[in-house]
Amino acid sequence: MGSVLFAAVFIALHFATGGLANPDAKRLYDDLLSNYNRLIRPVGNNSDRLTVKMGLRLSQLIDVEWNDYKLKWNPDDYGGVDTLHVPSEHIWLPDIVLYNNADGNYEVTIMTKAILHHTGKVVWKPPAIYKSFCEIDVEYFPFDEQTCFMKFGSWTYDGYMVDLRHLKQTADSDNIEVGIDLQDYYISVEWDIMRVPAVRNEKFYSCCEEPYLDIVFNLTLRRKTLFYTVNLIIPCVGISFLSVLVFYLPSDSGEKISLCISILLSLTVFFLLLAEIIPPTSLTVPLLGKYLLFTMMLVTLSVVVTIAVLNVNFRSPVTHRMAPWVQRLFIQILPKLLCIERPKKEEPEEDQPPEVLTDVYHLPPDVDKFVNYDSKRFSGDYGIPALPASHRFDLAAAGGISAHCFGEPPLPSSLPLPGADDDLFSPSGLNGDISPGCCPAAAAAAAAAAADLSPTFEKPYAREMEKTIEGSRFIAQHVKNKDKFESVEEDWKYVAMVLDRMFLWIFAIACVVGTALIILQAPSLYDQSQPIDILYSKIAKKKFELLKMGSENTL
Template sequence: MILKRYSLLLIYVSVLLYDNVCAAVKQIEATPDTKRLYDDLLSNYNRLIRPVVNNSETLTVWMGLKLSQLIEMNLKNQIMTTNLWVVQKWVDYKLRWDPEEYGGVEQLYVPSEHIWLPDIVLFNNADGNYEVTLMTKAVLSYTGEVVWKPPSIYKSSCEINVQYFPFDEQSCLMKFGSWTYNGYQVDLKHMDQVPGSNIVKVGIDLSEFYLSVEWDLLAVPATRNEEYYPCCSEPYSDITFKITMRRKTLFYTVNLIIPCVGITFLTVLVFYLPSDSGEKVTLCVSILISLTVFFLLLAEIIPPTSLAVPLLGKYLLYTMIIVTSSIWVTVCVLNVHFRSPSTHKMSPWVRKLFLQFMPRLLIMRRTTYVLPEYNDNIPPRGFSATDMDIQLNMGEPFTTDFKISASDPSFLLPDHEDGKMKAHSSMTDTSNGTPKRYRQVYFLHYKEFDLSHNISEMPTKIMRLWKIGSLYQWCSTDFFCGCTLWLVSAVQQVL
C-alpha cells in the first residue's frame, strides 16, 4: 500500500518536470526565431519616414489617456499636474510578418526609439517639456499594429475660476495633437470614438486612478477637433480632453471658513463690554487684525486675477468694513461716555443743532425744572432740627464754629432779587450791606437742586449710551447673519 502511494507521487513529479523541460526547450527554440524576426523587421527600417505605402495616404493614429494620479492643482500659477499613460495605436505596414515563418511568434517587444513614432504632444504645456517621461518599449503585432503606452507627467495650463472658492468647480483642458503632420498626413482619433461622432463621454480611463485628497472628478469627456491655422491651408486634427473636478471643502471649512465666521461674530461682543472696561477698542482692533490675516492668507492661495472676486473674499471684505465701522461707533460711544463739562465745551453749532433744531424736528420737549417755594418761617430742605454745617460761597467751606440752630430759623431769609439767602438784619451792617460776623451765604437749595439734577441725568446718559451700543449691536448682528446666509445660499447654488 505504501509502495503504491510512493509510485503515484513519483509519477506526478515526473509529469511536472517533463512539462517544465518542454517549456524551457520551446523557449530556447523561440529565442532564435525572435532574434531573426527582429533583425528582419528592422534591418532596412527607417524610423524617420512615415509608414504609408503612398505619400498621399493618411495614417490614422488612435489615442487615449489613462489617468493615474492628479498630483497637484496650483491655483496661484494656474497649472494642473497629472500623471498619465498616453496610449497610442497605429498600423505600420513595414512591421508585418507571418507567424509560421518565425516559430509562431505573434508579438514582438522592441525599443520605441527604433521605430517610427507619431509626434503627439500636449499643446497647452506649462513647463516646456513636451517629451514623455519614459521611452517604454512598443508592442508589435504580426498584423502590423503598433501599441505604445508611455507614462508621462504633464503640467498643463488651466484657466482657474475662483468666483466660488473654496466651493468651486474647475474645468481643465488637455489638448493633444501632432506637432508636425497635418490632418491629411496623420488623422488623430480617440480609441473609443464612435463613427459619425466626435465626442466621447468617458474619454479618460480611470481604472488605475488614485483618489485625490483635494479634488473629486466629475466628468472626463473627450472631443476630436479639426482646426485651420493662418499658416497653412490643411486642417490639423487634435483631441481635447476636459477634466471637470470639484474641490473637497472640508479642509477649508475647518481651517478658514469657521474661524472667519467665529471671529466675525465676536464683534457683537464689543457692545456688551462696559465703557469703563477700557477694552472695547482693543477688542475691535484685534478682530480687524485677525480678519486681515485671513484675507492675506486667502490672497496667497488664489491667483492674482481681477476677473472675479472669490466668495470667501467678499465675505471677509464686507465683515472688515462692518468691523471698521464698529470701531468708529465704539470711539463715538466712548467719547460721549467720558465727556463732561470739565473736559469738553459744547460748540454753538452743536447746541443749536441738538438742543434747538433736532428737538423741534423730532417733536421733543425739554423738561422744565420748577424750584419749590419756601415759607419764611420754614428752613430750606436739608436743614434739620439739629445743628449742621453750612457753606458760604460756592466751593468755600465755612468754619466749624458756625452753626445754624433750629432755635433761630430766621437767620437765613430769601432774597428774591438775586436768588441768595442773606443774613438777618440784626447780623448785617446797614451801612455797607456786609455781615457783621459772616459774609453773605449762598442759597443752599440751589446747590441741592443742581446736585439732584445731575444725579437724575446720570441714568438718562447711561441709557442713551446703552441705546446707541444696542442699536449698532443689533445692526451688526443682522449684517453678519445676512452675510453668512448669503454665503451659504451661494454655496448651495454651486453644489
C-alpha cells in the first residue's frame, strides 16, 4: 500500500514539475486562443481566399493543411517555441467531407490535436475510415480491375472563400499522378494498387454563381487471381472436360447418363458458390459465370446426344432397317477419318476344304446303324453313308465301259442334300463325277441302276435319313438367321461407337476453343504493368528485404 501511494505522489510531482517547466508554451497558448473565435474563417479580409491543402494516406489518415493568420507568433518571444499542439476543437477547421460517403458520417469523428507552426501554418492529421460508393464492374471476374473514386470538398464554403488544393499540386496543373501517400500502406492479400491519381475540379452549379472546388482521388485496383484460379477456375475447367469423357464411355456400360447428370449437379454447386462471392448485379454477367453457363450448355447438349447415341446402340433388325447411306457413311467413310479400325472377319485358308453344315452339326447317332454299308463316303463328304455292296452294280459288265469313268453311285432323287443342286442327285447327274459327253453309255447305265436302287434304298432307313437331313437344314437356317441378326445388331453398335467418337472430337474442340475464347478475353491478363504499392510502401520494402535476407541465410 505504501509503495502504491509513493508511486502516485511521484507521478503527480513529475507532471507538476513538467507543467511548470514549460511556462512559455502555456503563455503562448493563452495569448493565441484567449480571444480566438473558432467559428470565423481565419482571413484578415472577408474577400480574401483561404488556401487549404489536403492529402490522403491509405493508412486511415487524412492530411489537411492551411494558414491561420491569427495563430502566428515570434518564437523568440516565447522561449524559442516554434510549434504548439492544441485540441482541434479550439481552432477553426475546414468542413471537408466525403461527398460519396456510404457510411452516414460525412465528417471526421475522431478529433485529434492540431499542430500549430509559428508561421501560421496549421497541420491536422485525423485518422478516419471512409466508406464510399463504388460501382463494381464484374464483367471480367475474377480477372477484373476496379476503379473507385473518393470525392472530397468543402460542404459550405465556395471556391472564393476556400481554395482547396492537393498537397503535391503544382501551380500549372490540376492533375497529380500519385495522389495518395502509400508509405505506410500494408500490402493487401486480395488486391493490387495499380494507380492512385488525383484531380482538382472547379465546378459551377446552376443554383449558385460561385464555383465549388473538390478533389477526386481515383483508386485503380486489380484483383489477385491465385485464390480464384485454384478454387474456382481449375475445378470448372476439369468438370467441363469431364463432359467430353462421357463419349468415351461405352454405351453398354449403362453409366453415361448418370455421369452427365453428376457433372450437371457439380456445375450447379459452383454456380451457388459464385453467387455468394460476387456482388449481385444485373448489368453484366461475370466472366466465370459465362464459362459456367457455357459448360452447362455443353453438358446439357451431351445428355441429349448421349440419349440419341444410346437409341442407335440398342437398335435391332426387328425395329429398324439400316439405310444404305447410313451404312456407307458410318461404317465405311467416317471410321477412316476418325481413326477407328474395325477388326476384319477371319477367312478360311485356301488349302483347307470348305466347311459344310454336317461338319459342324453331325447327324444323329442312329446313322451308326448302317453297319452293313461300305465305309466310303460320297464325293463332297455330305455325311451320308454309301450304299451297301449288294446294291452296287458293275457298270463295266452292264455296258462294257471301264470303271474309271464313274465316281461313287448317286443317291436317289427323292433324297436331296442340303446346299446342293437338285440336278446333282438326278439319275443324269451322277453326283457330278460323270460328264455327259464323256461316257454316254455309262450315264444310261447309271440311270437304270439308280431307278432300280430307289425302292431298295428306302427300306428301311431312307425315311429316317430324310428327317435327319431336314432337321439339319432347319438348324442351318436358324444359325444363319441368328448370325445375320447379330451381324446387323453389331453394325448398329458400331454406328453408335462411331457417333460417340465423332462427338468426342467435336466436344473436345468446343471445350478447348470455348475455354480459350472466354477466359482469355480478360484485359488484365495482357496488362504487364506492376502494382505501385510495392514501389512506394516502406512496409512492403522491409518485408521483401527480410524475405531476401532469410533466403540468403538459408542458402
